[in-house]
Amino acid sequence: MTRHLRLVLTAVAGSLLVGLSGAVVSHAQAPAAAATYTSDGKLTFPADYRTWVYLSSGMDMAYVEGGGGQMHAFDNVLVDPAAYRTFLQTGTWPDGTVLVLEVRSAEAHQSIDKAGRSQGGRIAVEAHVKDTARFRDAGGWGFFCFHGEQPGARIPATAACASCHQAHAAVDTTFVQFYPTLFPVAKAKGTLSSAYLAEEKAK
Numbered sequence: 001m002t003r004h005l006r007l008v009l010t011a012v013a014g015s016l017l018v019g020l021s022g023a024v025v026s027h028a029q030a031p032a033a034a035a036t037y038t039s040d041g042k043l044t045f046p047a048d049y050r051t052w053v054y055l056s057s058g059m060d061m062a063y064v065e066g067g068g069g070q071m072h073a074f075d076n077v078l079v080d081p082a083a084y085r086t087f088l089q090t091g092t093w094p095d096g097t098v099l100v101l102e103v104r105s106a107e108a109h110q111s112i113d114k115a116g117r118s119q120g121g122r123i124a125v126e127a128h129v130k131d132t133a134r135f136r137d138a139g140g141w142g143f144f145c146f147h148g149e150q151p152g153a154r155i156p157a158t159a160a161c162a163s164c165h166q167a168h169a170a171v172d173t174t175f176v177q178f179y180p181t182l183f184p185v186a187k188a189k190g191t192l193s194s195a196y197l198a199e200e201k202a203k
């Protein structure tokens with residue numbers, strides 16, 4: 001879904017001197033300091049995201065009829081632990097939340113596997129960050145795409161990322177309907193978005 005943007009961002013990242021220079025200037029609000037930014041507004045790569053809380057994996061998900069390519073892929077979704085704890089209490093995300101979507105290849109016939117698929121190399125990493133002051137122009141959320149582990153550039157609020165998440169995601173522009181430990185919490189706390197509820201009702 002993000003191939004085009006990745007190509008563009010690859011070109012941009014290649015032409016800039018980024019990262020590794022100690023240019024981190026600001027922090028997300030307490031208690032979650034999962035998001036830090038460079039002086040030019042890029043999101044620092046969250047190097048420890050694989051120690052965060054695991055929410056779900058999608059396999060070969062496609063968002064339009066007939067969508068999906070030849071290549072098989074998994075996506076893994078993780079969230080910073082402080083945000084996860086707050087969600088369990090409130091059914092929604094605090095300022096400073098960082099959610100990561102990691103795409104990995106789906107490999108066949110690895111080792112003793114005769115039939116299914118297992119996860120291979122990392123193909124892409126994207127982030128969805130809540131910061132109501134910083135992203136005031138976009139409903140309080142910013143989308144970022146990383147090129148390797150360099151700081152990731154913010155994706156414009158006008159891109160398809162924001163419109164799909166706003167129109168279809170179950171809680172505060174995040175796809176909690178696909179995260180089995182959180183969906184029951186959102187239902188119980190009554191935090192499902194009106195867009196999501198209307199879409200379900202129309203089915």
Ligand code: HEC
Nearest residue numbers: 002057058063099101126127128143160161164174175178
């Ligand atoms: C047509 C709909 C659609 C578009 C466009 C889209 N996404 Fe998503 N996104 C999803 C769905 C569905 C999930 C849930 C994936 C899963 O369950 O594994 C998701 C999950 C995510 C997550 C995990 C956290 C969350 O918000 O639930 C991130 C991060 C993310 N997308 C980033 C992006 C970025 C960056 C773009 C644009 C480059 C983008 N998405 C475009 C549908 C979309």
